[in-house]
Amino acid sequence: MVGIPMTNADLARVGFETSPLVNLVRGLDQLGSTRPMRSAHRRWLAGALRQIPERCRPLMELLNAIPNYAPAFLIPDLPPSGRLHRGVEEELDALRAVRDTDLALDFTIFDTWDRRPSRAYDALRDRGERLIPVLTDAMHALYTACLAEDWPDIRRALDADIGRRARQMALDGPGAVLNDLHPKLSWEPEKLSLAVSKVPDWRYDLRGDGLTFTPSVFGHYVGSLIAPGRRSMMAYPVSDLDAAAALIGAESPHDGLAALIGRARAAALRAIGDDPTTGELAVLLGVKAPTASAHAAALRSAGLVVTERTGRSVRHRLTGLGAELIAANRR
Known part of the structure; x- marks a missing residue:
């Protein structure tokens, strides 16, 4: 003890x-x-x-x-x-x-x-x-x-x-x-x-x-x-239930969203569901800010996210299409 x-x-x-x-x-x-x-x-x-x-x-x-x-x-x-x-x-x-x-x-x-x-x-x-x-x-x-x-x-x-x-x-x-x-x-x-x-x-x-x-x-x-x-x-x-829910994506080999846009972009799109800044997105993904910015730009070009400037920060959020893609590909 x-x-x-x-x-x-x-x-x-x-x-x-x-x-x-x-x-x-x-x-x-x-x-x-x-x-x-x-x-x-x-x-x-x-x-x-x-x-x-x-x-x-x-x-x-x-x-x-x-x-x-x-x-x-x-x-x-x-x-x-x-x-x-x-x-x-x-x-x-x-x-x-x-x-x-x-x-x-x-x-x-x-x-x-x-x-x-x-x-x-x-x-x-x-x-x-x-x-x-x-x-x-x-x-x-x-x-x-x-x-x-x-x-x-x-x-x-x-x-x-x-x-x-x-x-x-x-x-x-x-x-x-x-x-x-x-x-x-x-x-x-x-x-x-x-x-x-x-x-x-x-x-x-x-x-x-x-x-x-x-x-x-x-x-x-x-x-x-x-x-x-x-x-x-x-x-x-955390509780067993919360842990299992968080890790289920790692257990499942079938991720339609990743198959469609790639695992890295799929992870970025899911993270953007929290409306992060570029810096926050980089932290969530464990990458450098330029890499996070490149992911956001690619997703923006595909019409899946929009980017808005708030003061000195650039914040990203899902479009309706982006939200529908995530909803249709829950892991």
């Missing part, structure tokens, strides 16, 4: 964010895990494993070197900004900025816990931060190959879960939300408890900075990342 002291200041700073890399890591760190896996996750993972580029193999080795543990440095620390969505590009930039001092926590875990022989870990131990650019590029490739096309559907499920939590918090307070997040998580005044069997041996301290919760469609477990020098985070699973 982990007992996390939680002051009133911490409770007042409870927040929620979505994270592409948290979901990617949770989706792929189950290969050597002893935890049970949802059937939708298992099918998604089987498909994802077929897409992993060869240069990502050392990264996968790191992810699965210790059962039920993912290296903390792969979940980048971002400063608080009131955001609801962490963008994959800003997460990759934060990962690219990891230094030797940031790796110390993971070296402690790797050196004291049972782990599989790992050449990737040995290389990281020898080269430290000099290996980070290579691992960051591998993480980007892994995201692009395994999660980017499914991220718009997944993020909608995560947004819906956060919306429910926000309404509950407004009605019943943050304590009620914490008690409802997961069966192994419970809150009482001044303490948050997490029922887990084996945890790193250090003192948990939120330092009055609160705790950021990030939902995931992968895994049944709660994952905590509370360590000195970084913002505290806890990942939790």
Whole structure:
């Protein structure tokens, strides 16, 4: 059992964010895990494993070197900004900025816990931060190959879960939300408890900075990342029903919309259903802004979207034809 002291200041700073890399890591760190896996996750993972580029193999080795543990440095620390969505590009930039001092926590875990022989870990131990650019590029490739096309559907499920939590918090307070997040998580005044069997041996301290919760469609477990020098985070699973609904697109090989306009443009059209700006569309798709702009331009030429300027932003929305195509090709 982990007992996390939680002051009133911490409770007042409870927040929620979505994270592409948290979901990617949770989706792929189950290969050597002893935890049970949802059937939708298992099918998604089987498909994802077929897409992993060869240069990502050392990264996968790191992810699965210790059962039920993912290296903390792969979940980048971002400063608080009131955001609801962490963008994959800003997460990759934060990962690219990891230094030797940031790796110390993971070296402690790797050196004291049972782990599989790992050449990737040995290389990281020898080269430290000099290996980070290579691992960051591998993480980007892994995201692009395994999660980017499914991220718009997944993020909608995560947004819906956060919306429910926000309404509950407004009605019943943050304590009620914490008690409802997961069966192994419970809150009482001044303490948050997490029922887990084996945890790193250090003192948990939120330092009055609160705790950021990030939902995931992968895994049944709660994952905590509370360590000195970084913002505290806890990942939790959405419901089985919501997870299955979000991942159904990844399970189905028959997507009429993708067959008609291509998978990348189909993902862009579905993402434009949320009326995003070009920058927001890029974040949803996990691509650079020029690529997102090119997708929007192609869809606009086909009469599926229209583009409107609002101040300095360019916002895209579906035409009637675009909406009808999506409605006729639900995944």
